Amino acid sequence: ETGVTQTPRHLVMGMTNKKSLKCEQHLGHNAMYWYKQSAKKPLELMFVYSLEERVENNSVPSRFSPECPNSSHLFLHLHTLQPEDSALYLCASSQRTGDAEAFFGQGTRLTVV
Amino acid sequence: GENVEQHPSTLSVQEGDSAVIKCTYSDSASNYFPWYKQELGKRPQLIIDIRSNVGEKKDQRIAVTLNKTAKHFSLHITETQPEDSAVYFCAAIPSSGGYQKVTFGTGTKLQVIP
Numbered sequence: 001e002t003g004v005t006q007t008p009r010h011l012v013m014g015m016t017n018k019k020s021l022k023c024e025q026h027l028g029h030n031a032m033y034w035y036k037q038s039a040k041k042p043l044e045l046m047f048v049y050s051l052e053e054r055v056e057n058n059s060v061p062s063r064f065s066p067e068c069p070n071s072s073h074l075f076l077h078l079h080t081l082q083p084e085d086s087a088l089y090l091c092a093s094s095q096r097t098g099d100a101e102a103f104f105g106q107g108t109r110l111t112v113v
Numbered sequence: 114g115e116n117v118e119q120h121p122s123t124l125s126v127q128e129g130d131s132a133v134i135k136c137t138y139s140d141s142a143s144n145y146f147p148w149y150k151q152e153l154g155k156r157p158q159l160i161i162d163i164r165s166n167v168g169e170k171k172d173q174r175i176a177v178t179l180n181k182t183a184k185h186f187s188l189h190i191t192e193t194q195p196e197d198s199a200v201y202f203c204a205a206i207p208s209s210g211g212y213q214k215v216t217f218g219t220g221t222k223l224q225v226i227p
Contacts (some may be wrong), residue, residue, distance in 0.1 A: 045215060102215075
């Protein structure tokens with residue numbers, strides 16, 4: 001294990017549901033990220049938190065809402081999603097937002113029905 | 114913004130042969146280039162990286178080369194083994210911004226045939 005844990009591993013939700021993805025890191029890192037991985041597309045950076053402050057929001061629809069209560073935890077709150085939001089959502093952390101290695105979680109496979 | 118192109122999208126090689134995956138980037142401000150390996154159902158993991166002040170880096174059977182002038186970098190895997198089968202991603206990161214400004218390639222699915 002690399003120290004970045006995501007739950008749940010799989011999630012099926014309806015378009016009217018509200019759910020949350022959780023990410024936890026025990027590496028002492030101070031930057032955390034949410035990525036979206038869709039088939040045949042590059043990894044898309046969604047949000048970046050550095051020292052619990054959001055420093056990047058890559059034009060992500062408001063139906064995705066991140067939360068970083070402390071440097072070890074990161075959430076992605078989901079509501080009124082669309083089928084095209086179905087993807088693997090990966091959390092990552094790094095020592096800083098520079099060029100340090102990013103450690104990824106195993107991802108949450110999300111299916112919107 | 115940065116644009117990273119990765120080729121090929123799929124690659125099949127016989128066990129023991131070499132595999133080469135190429136990436137090109139557009140932004141000359143990019144100066145850090147990591148490569149990630151993602152096995153089926155698992156997380157992406159960094160396998161090797163290179164910075165712009167270096168032309169080549171090797172780690173056992175894996176090497177990465179960088180041509181700053183041409184803005185391309187390549188991953189070389191020699192003596193491939195079945196456990197090398199995975200999806201490989203390249204990335205380009207600028208000195209200012211780090212992973213906030215990362216751009217990933219689309220990935221290469223490598224299959225090593227025993």
